[in-house]
Amino acid sequence: MKFKVVYQQLKKKTFKKQEAVFFDERDALNWEHYVRTLDNTRNIEIHPVFWYNEHERKTPLYLWV
Numbered sequence: 609m610k611f612k613v614v615y616q617q618l619k620k621k622t623f624k625k626q627e628a629v630f631f632d633e634r635d636a637l638n639w640e641h642y643v644r645t646l647d648n649t650r651n652i653e654i655h656p657v658f659w660y661n662e663h664e665r666k667t668p669l670y671l672w673v
Contacts, residue, residue, distance in 0.1 A: 610656075612630075613652070613653070614626070614627050614655060615643050615652040
């Protein structure tokens, strides 16, 4: 499972959405801690990213029955 850290950072006069993806939960937590120490950041969240198999997605439903 991958983890995505999503936050908003001030760029010029507006807040821009930033994302960072990690394979390890500890790395995502360390990045979140680092982002919290920065100025001009807000709405920091960690989301799990679930993997899926590309072949399962492209296979028609009637082949699974």
